[in-house]
Amino acid sequence: MNTFKNKINYESPCDSDNDWTNSSEDSKYSDSESSVPEWDSDVGDDGELVYMKIKSITKPVDDSNTPLLENCEAFKLRSDFKRSSTRRSTKGRIFKVLKKRKVINKDNGNEKKKEFEDNNKFVIIQVSKSMIFSSEKNCQIEKLFGISLETHKDGKTLVVSDFLPESKAIYTPKVKTGFYLQKINGIEVTSYNINNVLQRVIEDVDNPKLTFQVVTEGYNLDIEKLLTSKSAPENSLTQMLKDAMFSVLYICCNDVEYQTNDDKGVLYCFPRPFNQNFLYNTRGAYLTLNHLAPKSLGTSEPTISTVLHKNQLINITYASQYSDLLLVAIPCGDIDVFAAKRIIAEIVRLLEFLYGSLKTCFTKPNNVDKLDSLFSRIFVTLLNESINKNKDMQCSVHGSLYFEELLxxxxxxxxxxxxxxxxxxxxxxxxxxxxxxxxxxxxxxxxxxxxxxxxxxxxxxxxxxxxxxxxxxxxxxxxxxxxxxxxxxxxxxxxxxxxxxxxxxxxxQNKNDGNENRxxxxxxxxxxxxxxxxxxxxxxxxxxxxxxxxxxxxxxxxxxxxxxxxxxxxFDVGLNKYLPSWLVSNTQPQIETRPEYLTKHGRKIKEASSKIDLRSSSKLTKSQPDIKKRHNSTEQINMGSTSDNSINNYHSTSQHNLYAQWYNGPIKQYRHSSLDVSYSEDSGSLKSNSEVSEDRIVGRRADREKNRRDSSESDSDWDKQDGSRSSNIDMSEMRKSLLDELNNVTAHRITAGDENVLFHFVHLESVKGILLAPVKNIETQANNLLYSHIIKTFRSAAKKIHELLQHSIKFKRSDTPSNPLNKILVAVKEYGMLFEAPSEILNQCGISKKSCEPFYFWVVGRVFSDPEPRELYLCYHESVPQDLIEVSYLLSYLE
Amino acid sequence: MSVIAIAVAAESGVPIFSRKRGNNDNIQFSTIASLHGINMFTKCHNLSLLNTKVDNGTILWKEYCKSITLIGIATGGLESDLELLLSCIYDAMVFFIGKKELENLKNIDQIKRDLRQCYPIIDYLLESLDPNSLPRSMIILDSIQSILCPQAQQLQLVLDNYAQNVTGRWACLSIHGHLVATSSDFCELDAREARLLLLLAAAQDGIPLRDTLIYLPLMSPNVAFRAVTCKLLADVYVLVICGATPPLSQIDEIVLQCWEGYAQIIKEAKLVYPRNFPMTISFDPALIGVLVVNINKRRCVFSRHLHGSNQKSRSMSGVHRIDILRTFFITSARDLAPELKIEGDDKDIINGTLSEMYWCSEYHKCHAQRSGNYLCCALYAPSVPNHTMRFLTNQILQDISTNKEVFW
CATH class of the missing domain: 3.30.450 (Beta-Lactamase)
Structure with missing residues (x-):
């Protein structure tokens, strides 16, 4: 037996019944405990593992430490082990590093992090000075920051009580009502000195920075804990899910083997105890209905029931398999019927994936704890999403789960x-x-x-x-x-x-299938x-x-x-740096996130603001990609970023425009260095370079990244690293090619017409299980009330369109004409709705009443049935009629 | 593809009636009992089962005046109207036997017998949810099918006079089951009550003069009125609601007095059918069917014979055109008029203000637009471009709201 086989044996625990880590000690490759991976102790008795370590949000220490670690011997060895480096240099030998795999002492890092987590967290938000919020109360704070404050019981602390609609997107989800406003521009604020501080803010040229103290209240729905914990969920969590009316029940109906079961066929119920679970108590109704519908009423089995219990609407979803029935109750309101239908399908899919079938899932011995935690994770995930989204958008009660995320x-x-x-x-x-x-x-x-x-x-x-x-x-x-x-x-x-x-x-797979390719x-x-x-x-x-x-x-x-x-x-290729910028680049295809620019009045604002942008060149706004395309001709796929645009002319020295927006001052320096690079195959330099590239992020992007991490001090970290490391820049082949790619980034437009009228789109390939849509945080990026309204409307309308188009898809899929489908509905290929934006929202977006022509936008969905069903949903301004077939064609070029 | 409506006594579970339409078997007693049992059982657990969806259909329990449970089962694409259907059926029950009887349910066998007279009306109602049949008198449940004719104004005076003479109120004239003209106080009646009156006339087809004891479900659910239907010409009925007097024989004379001189006008009005729109309103040849809804008055006009008799050789049958527009209205276009939604039915409410809507299918295009009180659903040939469609529908709406011969 050669050495490698041996190694594999050591890796594979199935060779020995005893504990796997013990056997590793015998192995000649494990010279010390360092070969034991850090997740090893978390492996469960059944071999399953969930190991997770989250980077602490406020962790200036960690950030600065990590790169330093690289200098030590151990880390270098570790980076030698990188698969990528082995691939690219034949020098790399794996075995010597396998031994050294685990060198970094993880305990130290962990302790530090815990400290930070347990301490009060702070959130820092920078508010653009140019933003002036309309305040009804004519309150200075509201005008400047878009938040209203109240005084805490102690008479001193300022508590966030509400957000103005326009500012909502800036603060949420990081800042919630109830948080304390602690500092403005680093100055501690109380109810006594707030006016003085505000005065200073007004006089100050810089954008004010607000520091909020995070106040945690109530039970924290922590999905991380749930994921890693092996024991059954805590009682408090179970109680909370029970109060929220989430519930699961699995009933085995006429199976002889479970007749002896005390609970008359109920194999699983969560949350327990049984007699307090409303689903358990009323299971007879659903069971009867499930039998009755196909047998006596001539319909299919029920899919979903809406019930009213304790003044709460609850959707009860059915999934029956053979004679068994799985019921999942999901409270309505946050999760509408449309969402609930898709969730049950996903749950069934998940259970089958994990256990083979529903039956084995619920009959597997000693599985109750696992299922409990699985379902509590599912429910907490659903609950979290609906809570977050309800806070994001006011007054939207129905179906806050996004259309895109469900499909x-x-x-x-x-x-x-x-x-x-x-x-x-x-x-x-x-x-x-x-x-x-x-x-x-x-x-x-x-x-x-x-x-x-x-x-x-x-x-x-x-x-x-x-x-x-x-x-x-x-x-x-x-x-x-x-x-x-x-x-x-x-x-x-x-x-x-x-x-x-x-x-x-x-x-x-058919078990008795004699197929050779099975x-x-x-x-x-x-x-x-x-x-x-x-x-x-x-x-x-x-x-x-x-x-x-x-x-x-x-x-x-x-x-x-x-x-x-x-x-x-x-990471070595730099994708971790590239993707965040790609996520905010809004290029493929470009969508219009400032809908008010499409009105007559908006055009004026746009022109004015683009002039301002030119002047204050160092403070480019996020909306910049939109400003670009005004002079473009009617070409439908056009080179947006490189077009004859004043702002790009400003950056004419820089070729790669994706980064150009953020690298303002330092950009030239950066480009110089990257031109100097000598191509090197050396793995060490490759590694160091990818680390170095981190240092280069300054200016706007650094701000943004900092914001994303809710971190306050990281700004200074970048600076520090910048100074210490800018000298040894090296560039690898991959990095280079990626940057080359950045040069060619173009903003594509898929709608017809001079202006970009596209607000949102969803391209769904249900057979593949993939959909294409603008990035998930587009709404936050846009930070625009009208845009949020449009998106919200789009999502609710798209649900309705999707439901209707399913008739056609089902019809094409099923060959049996006996299927009771409405012959009119199956013929519908395209369904469009024209909406008018309410004038209140238009007013709030600065479009004054006088010059206000009605703002119309279309939400259109179309199904393309060949070769497999695809659906396209578009949301665009009414001014330019669009042909969905053409749009779909143009969109296909982007993929 | 079926619609089933079952009524049971809420307390005792005694089945009162069951009506069905479509290709399914008759509902057995045991099934009714089970369905009722489900409802009772959940009620015991302080939980009410509001709505159950099956593939392409809905099962619904509805309790009325705490004594009657209506169970509806509908499949086939129009099930979104099931709740509306059940409330219409309940209205029909009250219409014939009064609310008090239904609340008390003292003599259930008697009530069962009494309710038999509303079967024809219930069957008419069921038709409107059956996608396979052409409804005879009601295309959509929430509005009264009407004819717009220039004579309506003149006829109103006659109707007012007639109602006065029989010492009654609320008179109307129907041609082919469509509302043509009303007395000036007719708008006092709720649309649901008016609709039942028209259905009553349709159900009593062929009888020249007849009076029926009726209760008005909203206006007077406990005090009975007398509805007098009188056949003036073939397919032309005049309806009036009055008190116990005058006797039928006297009314016969009054009818003759009042209407003798207007036969010609009625005949002219009758010619408007089946186009249902005054000749002064012209339609583009691209249009192959139209449904206009007056939202406040809950009245609708449907027409598939828009271009005279010379263009009959279209590919699509008239029945199919009704069906398409009806399906379009029920499943989608009604969203343009949120007023028409039943209270509490906000499950698929769409955020935002809708102003237009269209469907494109392989064989036709539908477009709906709302302008003020009017909603127009138009059916076009598939070759018509979308912007033309929008333009034409808009034009129809303008025509309807400005034309002098349009008299709702």
């Missing part, structure tokens, strides 16, 4: 070069080409075959190499467990999840690895050509490292 995985359209980089990284992982790792490839058998992987960034799907059905299931898994949400809100330091799953293809009877695992805002989910197969997995199968550190290095590669 499929939201993909991001990337420039081709970037897409290639991403795909390349994932393909490398999937290829599992270990020739460089060991000389004797032939004689080692792998533990797993990688079936495919998908990569998310901040909740957006970047790339998927999974089968369509698998992607849907993986997406359901990540979404319902709140992992996607977490990855977009927090900066993940390390996330490792390992779980056995049952892939769709195997579940639906997939092997193996076992499948999902490995989720996260770093930063990236989430990489990989499906692995054991069986067939790999070693069979027997018994309890904990994650193999080797494969975890593989996935981690895949993410590392993306």
């Amino acid at each position: 499929a995985a939201q993909a991001m359209s990337l420039p081709l070069e970037v897409k290639l980089q991403v795909d390349d990284a994932i393909t490398e992982l999937e290829a599992a080409d270990y020739r460089e790792w060991i000389d004797d490839v032939e004689s080692f058998q792998r533990l797993y075959t990688v079936l495919g992987a998908c990569l998310y960034y901040s909740g957006h799907l970047l790339s998927s190499h999974l089968q369509d059905e698998d992607l849907k299931e993986v997406n359901a898994y990540l979404k319902l467990n709140g992992i996607l949400k977490l990855s977009s809100e927090k900066d993940i330091e390390k996330l490792v999840i390992w779980k056995e799953v049952f892939i769709n293809e195997h579940r639906n 997939i092997p009877d193996g076992r499948w695992f999902i490995l989720v690895v996260g770093k930063g805002h990236f989430i990489l989910a990989t499906l692995m197969e054991a069986g067939g050509c790999t070693e069979d997995a027997v018994g309890v199968t904990p994650p193999s550190p080797f494969y975890v490292e593989e996935c981690e290095s895949c993410l590392e590669l993306l």
Whole structure:
């Protein structure tokens, strides 16, 4: 047996019944405890693992420390281990570093972080000086900052009581009502000195900085804790879910084996106790209905019931399989019928993915705690979203779950070069080409075959190499467990999840099928690895050509490292720097986030503001991409950023315009250095460069990143690093190519007409489980009341359109004419609605009543049935009629 | 593809009636019992089952005046109107036997027998939810199908005179089941009551003169009135509500007195059918069907014969045109008139102010626009471009609101 085989044995616990870590001590490759991965102690008895470390929000110490660590010997060795570096230099030998894998003492870091978390958190918001909010009360604070304050009981502290509508987007979700306003521009404020401070703010030229003290009240819905905890959810949480009327019930109806069950076939119920669960108490009604409808009424089985209980509307969703019935109760209001229908489908999909079938899910012994925590995670995720969204938007009670988020995985359209980089990284992982790792490839058998992987960034799907059905299931898994949400809100330091799953293809395979190409009877695992805002989910197969997995199968550190290095590669390429800027670039396709500019009056404002922008060149506003395209001709795909535009002329020295907006002063220096770079294959320099690039972020983007992390002092960190490291810049091939790509970034427009009239779009490929839409935080980016109104309208209208278009899709899918479908509804291909924006909102957006022509916008949805159903939803200003077929055509060029 | 309406006594669970339309089997007693049982059971647990969705359909329980439970089951695409249908059925029950009887439910067998007379009306109501049939007298549940004719103003005077002579109120004239002219006080009646009156005339087709004891569900649910329907010409009825006197024989004479001289006018008005619009309103040839709703008055005019008799050889049958516009209105265009929604039915409310809406399908295009009190749904050939469609619909709305011969 060669050495590699041995190594694998050590990795694979199935060879020994005893604890896996013990066996590793015998291994000749583990010279010390350092080879034990940090997540090792978190592996459960069943081999499953959820390990997570979130970067603390306020952690100036950590930030400055991390790069320094690199200088020490250990870290260098570690970075040598990088998969990317091994690939690119044949020098890299893996085994010597395998030993040194775990050197950084994690305990120190952890302690520090805890301190920060436990202390009072602070949120800093910078308010643009140019913004003047309309205050009814003519209150100075409201005018300047767009918030209204009240005095705390102590008579001194200022408490945020409300936000003005326009300012809402600036503050939420970071600042909530009830937070204390602590400092303005670093000066402590109380009710006594507030007026003086305000006076100073008015005189000051700089944008005021507000520091809020976070006040946590009530039970904190912490999805991180829920994800990592192995025990059943706490009582307080269960009670809260019970009060919110969330509930699950699984009933096995006429099965002989469960007749003895005391609960008459109820196999699972959450939250418990049984007799306090309203769903349990009224289960008879749903059961009867579920039987009656198909048998006696000639309809299909019920899908959803709306009930009123304790003055609360609740949607009860049905999922029946054979004679069993799964009921999930979801409180209405936040989650409407449309959303509830999709959620139950996702829950069923998730349970089947995790357990093979609903039956095994609820009959598996000792599974109750797991299911409890799974469902509490699902419900908390739903609850969190609805709470957040309700706070974001006033008065929207119905269906606050976004249309886009319910239907499929939201993909991001990337420039081709970037897409290639991403795909390349994932393909490398999937290829599992270990020739460089060991000389004797032939004689080692792998533990797993990688079936495919998908990569998310901040909740957006970047790339998927999974089968369509698998992607849907993986997406359901990540979404319902709140992992996607977490990855977009927090900066993940390390996330490792390992779980056995049952892939769709195997579940639906006919057991007696003699087909040669049938997939092997193996076992499948999902490995989720996260770093930063990236989430990489990989499906692995054991069986067939790999070693069979027997018994309890904990994650193999080797494969975890593989996935981690895949993410590392993306970091090395600089994708972690590139994507945030891409997310705010609003280029592919460009959408109009200042709808009022499309009115006669708005055009005037626009012209005026573009002049101001020119003058105050250092303070470019976010709306800048929109200002660009006025002079463009009727070309539909046009080069937005490089067009004859005054602001770009200002930056004419810089070629890559994506960054140009943010790198103002330092840009030239940066470009010089990047021109000087010498291409180097040396892995060390590659690493250092990717670190260095971090230092280069100053100016606007630094501000933005700082804002995103809610961090106060990081600003100064950048500066510090800047000074210390600017000297040794080096550039790798990949980095270079990515920057080249940035040069070519163009803003695309998919609507016809001189002006960009597109407000929002959703392109849904339901078969693939993918949809394309503007980035999720577009509303916050736009920070515009009218735009928010338009988006809200779009979402509610799109739900209705989607429901109608399903008739046509269903009809095309089913060949049986007996299906009771309305023949008129199935013929509808396109459904459009014209809305008028209310004049109050127009007034608030600065369009005065006199010059106010009505503001109309269309929400149109269309289904394209060939070759597989695709749906396109558009929201655009009424001034230019659009042909959805053309728009869809243009959109397809972007993908 | 079916509509089922079941009434049971809320307390005892005794089935009162069950009516159905469509291709399903008759509902068995045990099924009715189970359905009622579900409702009772959830009520015991302080939970009310408001609405249950099945694929392409809805099951609904509704309780009225604490004594009657109506259960509705509808599939086939128009199920969004099921709640409205059940409330119409309840209105029809009150219309015939009065609210007091329904509340007390003393003699259930007697009530069952009494309610038999409202079966024809209930069947008419069910039709309007059945996507497979052409409704005879009601295309949409929430408005009264009417004919716009230039004679309406003249006829109003006659109707006023007639109502005065029979010492009654609220008179109207119907042609082919469409409301043509009303007395000047007719608007006092709720649209739901007016609709039941028209349905009554339709249900009593062929009888020259008849009076029926009726209760007005909103205005006087407990005190009975006498509704007198009188056939003037073929398919032409005059309706009036009056007290116990004068006797039918006397009314016969009054009818003759009042209406003798107006036969010609009525005949002229009758010619407007089936175009249903005055000839002075012209339609573009691209238009193949139109439905105009007067939202305040809850009246609608539908027409599929827009261009005289020479253009009959269109690809689409007239029935299909009604069906398309009806489906378009029920599933989508009603959103343009939020007033028409039933109270509390806010489940699929759309944020924002809608002003236009369209459907494109492979064989037709529908466009709806609202302007003030009027809502116009128009059916076009698929080749008509969207902007033309918008222009034409807008023109119809302007025509309707400015034309001097339009008299609602």
